[in-house]
Amino acid sequence: MEIVVVGKHGAVDAHLRALTIEKVERVTKFASDARRSEVDYVHHPTRRADDSHTCEILVHVNHHLVKGMASATDYPIALDRALDKVEEQMRRLHERRVGRRNGGRSKGARAAAGAGDTGTASLDDGEGADSPELLVKTKQFTVKPMNVEEAALQMDLLSHDFYLFTNAESGRASVLYRRRDGALGLIEATG
Secondary structure: OEEEEEEEOOOOOHHHHHHHHHHHHHHHHOOOOEEEEEEEEEEOOOOOHHHOEEEEEEEEEOOEEEEEEEEEOOHHHHHHHHHHHHHHHHHHHHHHHHHHHOOOOOHHHHHHHHHOOOOOOOOOOOOOOOOOOOOOOOOOOOOOEEOHHHHHHHHHHHOOOEEEEEEOOOOOEEEEEEOOOOOEEEEEOOO
16 A cells, blocks of 8 residues: 655654554454555744644545544644544444445445435535635545445545535436435435
8 A cells, every 4th residue: 555644834754654554453353454544744933822733634445545644742642643534434344344345234324325315526625715705725636436435425425515426317416415404415406
Protein backbone atom coordinates (compact mmCIF):
# COMPACT_ATOMS: atom_id res chain seq x y z
CA MET A 1 0.00 0.00 0.00
CA GLU A 2 1.26 3.44 -0.93
CA ILE A 3 1.28 5.91 1.99
CA VAL A 4 1.54 9.63 1.27
CA VAL A 5 2.31 11.94 4.22
CA VAL A 6 1.80 15.68 3.66
CA GLY A 7 2.17 18.63 6.01
CA LYS A 8 0.09 21.70 5.28
CA HIS A 9 1.58 24.96 6.58
CA GLY A 10 4.86 23.21 7.38
CA ALA A 11 7.06 20.19 6.79
CA VAL A 12 6.67 16.77 8.38
CA ASP A 13 9.86 15.65 10.13
CA ALA A 14 11.41 12.23 9.50
CA HIS A 15 10.42 10.83 12.92
CA LEU A 16 6.72 11.74 12.46
CA ARG A 17 6.77 10.41 8.87
CA ALA A 18 8.21 7.05 10.03
CA LEU A 19 5.71 6.83 12.90
CA THR A 20 2.84 7.63 10.53
CA ILE A 21 3.85 4.98 7.99
CA GLU A 22 4.29 2.36 10.70
CA LYS A 23 0.85 3.02 12.21
CA VAL A 24 -1.12 3.50 8.98
CA GLU A 25 0.10 0.17 7.59
CA ARG A 26 -2.10 -1.50 10.24
CA VAL A 27 -5.27 -0.76 8.26
CA THR A 28 -4.35 -3.46 5.75
CA LYS A 29 -5.45 -6.09 8.30
CA PHE A 30 -9.05 -5.03 7.61
CA ALA A 31 -8.82 -4.75 3.83
CA SER A 32 -6.08 -6.33 1.76
CA ASP A 33 -7.24 -4.26 -1.22
CA ALA A 34 -6.26 -0.92 0.35
CA ARG A 35 -4.28 0.74 -2.44
CA ARG A 36 -3.30 4.14 -1.08
CA SER A 37 -3.44 6.13 2.13
CA GLU A 38 -3.12 9.89 2.34
CA VAL A 39 -2.24 11.48 5.68
CA ASP A 40 -2.49 15.26 5.96
CA TYR A 41 -1.14 17.13 8.97
CA VAL A 42 -2.31 20.70 9.56
CA HIS A 43 -1.16 23.09 12.27
CA HIS A 44 -3.66 25.81 13.23
CA PRO A 45 -1.69 28.35 15.28
CA THR A 46 -4.79 30.45 15.95
CA ARG A 47 -6.77 27.66 17.62
CA ARG A 48 -6.73 26.57 21.25
CA ALA A 49 -3.72 24.47 22.18
CA ASP A 50 -5.81 21.32 22.69
CA ASP A 51 -6.93 21.19 19.04
CA SER A 52 -4.22 23.09 17.17
CA HIS A 53 -2.76 19.99 15.45
CA THR A 54 -5.03 18.10 13.03
CA CYS A 55 -4.50 14.78 11.30
CA GLU A 56 -6.70 13.63 8.40
CA ILE A 57 -6.37 10.10 7.01
CA LEU A 58 -7.97 9.05 3.72
CA VAL A 59 -7.68 5.38 2.72
CA HIS A 60 -8.48 4.31 -0.84
CA VAL A 61 -9.96 0.81 -0.85
CA ASN A 62 -11.40 -0.74 -4.01
CA HIS A 63 -14.76 1.00 -4.61
CA HIS A 64 -14.63 2.82 -1.23
CA LEU A 65 -12.98 5.73 0.53
CA VAL A 66 -12.52 5.65 4.29
CA LYS A 67 -11.79 8.88 6.14
CA GLY A 68 -10.81 9.76 9.70
CA MET A 69 -9.94 13.16 11.12
CA ALA A 70 -8.95 14.28 14.62
CA SER A 71 -7.34 17.20 16.43
CA ALA A 72 -5.10 17.21 19.48
CA THR A 73 -2.27 19.02 21.24
CA ASP A 74 0.35 17.40 18.99
CA TYR A 75 0.53 15.29 15.84
CA PRO A 76 1.14 11.81 17.32
CA ILE A 77 -1.98 12.06 19.49
CA ALA A 78 -4.03 13.38 16.56
CA LEU A 79 -2.70 10.50 14.43
CA ASP A 80 -3.78 7.92 17.01
CA ARG A 81 -7.27 9.42 17.29
CA ALA A 82 -7.75 9.65 13.52
CA LEU A 83 -6.42 6.12 13.09
CA ASP A 84 -8.93 4.84 15.67
CA LYS A 85 -11.74 6.34 13.57
CA VAL A 86 -10.35 4.85 10.35
CA GLU A 87 -9.93 1.41 11.92
CA GLU A 88 -13.52 1.46 13.21
CA GLN A 89 -14.81 2.35 9.74
CA MET A 90 -12.57 -0.27 8.12
CA ARG A 91 -13.94 -2.83 10.60
CA ARG A 92 -17.52 -1.87 9.67
CA LEU A 93 -16.68 -2.05 5.96
CA HIS A 94 -15.11 -5.49 6.44
CA GLU A 95 -18.21 -6.73 8.30
CA ARG A 96 -20.51 -5.44 5.56
CA ARG A 97 -18.38 -7.04 2.86
CA VAL A 98 -18.41 -10.39 4.67
CA GLY A 99 -22.18 -10.07 5.20
CA ARG A 100 -22.74 -9.47 1.49
CA ARG A 101 -20.63 -12.45 0.55
CA ASN A 102 -22.74 -14.57 2.87
CA GLY A 103 -25.99 -13.31 1.33
CA GLY A 104 -26.99 -10.85 4.05
CA ARG A 105 -27.70 -7.16 3.78
CA SER A 106 -26.37 -4.61 6.21
CA LYS A 107 -28.68 -2.72 8.57
CA GLY A 108 -27.86 0.57 6.83
CA ALA A 109 -28.63 -0.85 3.40
CA ARG A 110 -31.98 -2.22 4.62
CA ALA A 111 -32.87 1.15 6.14
CA ALA A 112 -31.95 3.01 2.94
CA ALA A 113 -33.86 0.55 0.77
CA GLY A 114 -36.88 0.62 3.09
CA ALA A 115 -37.04 4.40 3.09
CA GLY A 116 -36.79 4.57 -0.70
CA ASP A 117 -33.64 6.66 -0.46
CA THR A 118 -30.71 6.42 -2.78
CA GLY A 119 -26.98 6.82 -2.24
CA THR A 120 -24.42 9.26 -3.57
CA ALA A 121 -20.70 9.67 -3.93
CA SER A 122 -19.04 11.91 -1.43
CA LEU A 123 -17.20 15.14 -1.91
CA ASP A 124 -15.15 16.74 0.83
CA ASP A 125 -15.42 20.49 0.54
CA GLY A 126 -12.59 21.04 3.01
CA GLU A 127 -12.39 23.80 5.53
CA GLY A 128 -15.30 26.18 5.97
CA ALA A 129 -15.15 29.80 4.92
CA ASP A 130 -16.30 32.90 6.77
CA SER A 131 -17.87 34.27 3.61
CA PRO A 132 -20.18 32.09 1.49
CA GLU A 133 -18.92 33.84 -1.69
CA LEU A 134 -15.32 32.79 -1.06
CA LEU A 135 -14.34 29.47 -2.61
CA VAL A 136 -11.75 27.96 -0.28
CA LYS A 137 -11.16 24.51 -1.72
CA THR A 138 -11.95 22.60 -4.89
CA LYS A 139 -11.77 18.82 -5.25
CA GLN A 140 -12.17 16.61 -8.28
CA PHE A 141 -12.84 12.91 -8.11
CA THR A 142 -14.11 10.10 -10.25
CA VAL A 143 -17.84 9.52 -9.86
CA LYS A 144 -18.57 5.82 -10.19
CA PRO A 145 -21.93 4.27 -11.00
CA MET A 146 -23.41 2.63 -7.90
CA ASN A 147 -26.75 1.87 -6.37
CA VAL A 148 -28.25 3.79 -3.47
CA GLU A 149 -27.21 1.21 -0.88
CA GLU A 150 -23.55 1.43 -1.91
CA ALA A 151 -23.70 5.23 -1.85
CA ALA A 152 -25.22 5.19 1.66
CA LEU A 153 -22.40 2.90 2.81
CA GLN A 154 -19.79 5.17 1.25
CA MET A 155 -21.37 8.26 2.84
CA ASP A 156 -21.28 6.56 6.27
CA LEU A 157 -17.66 5.47 5.81
CA LEU A 158 -16.62 9.02 5.03
CA SER A 159 -18.75 10.47 7.87
CA HIS A 160 -20.21 13.02 5.47
CA ASP A 161 -23.70 14.49 5.36
CA PHE A 162 -23.95 14.12 1.57
CA TYR A 163 -22.53 12.04 -1.24
CA LEU A 164 -22.40 12.67 -5.01
CA PHE A 165 -22.62 9.63 -7.31
CA THR A 166 -23.96 8.32 -10.59
CA ASN A 167 -27.06 6.24 -9.93
CA ALA A 168 -26.50 2.87 -11.63
CA GLU A 169 -30.26 2.37 -12.04
CA SER A 170 -31.04 5.66 -13.77
CA GLY A 171 -27.58 6.65 -15.07
CA ARG A 172 -28.06 10.18 -13.70
CA ALA A 173 -26.01 12.27 -11.31
CA SER A 174 -27.49 11.98 -7.83
CA VAL A 175 -26.82 13.35 -4.37
CA LEU A 176 -27.60 11.34 -1.25
CA TYR A 177 -27.89 13.47 1.89
CA ARG A 178 -28.68 13.04 5.56
CA ARG A 179 -31.77 14.93 6.66
CA ARG A 180 -32.09 16.66 10.04
CA ASP A 181 -34.35 13.85 11.27
CA GLY A 182 -31.57 11.32 10.51
CA ALA A 183 -33.27 9.79 7.46
CA LEU A 184 -31.69 9.88 4.01
CA GLY A 185 -32.80 11.98 1.05
CA LEU A 186 -31.98 11.72 -2.65
CA ILE A 187 -31.63 14.44 -5.28
CA GLU A 188 -31.40 13.32 -8.92
CA ALA A 189 -30.50 15.43 -11.95
CA THR A 190 -33.05 15.50 -14.76
CA GLY A 191 -32.81 15.93 -18.52
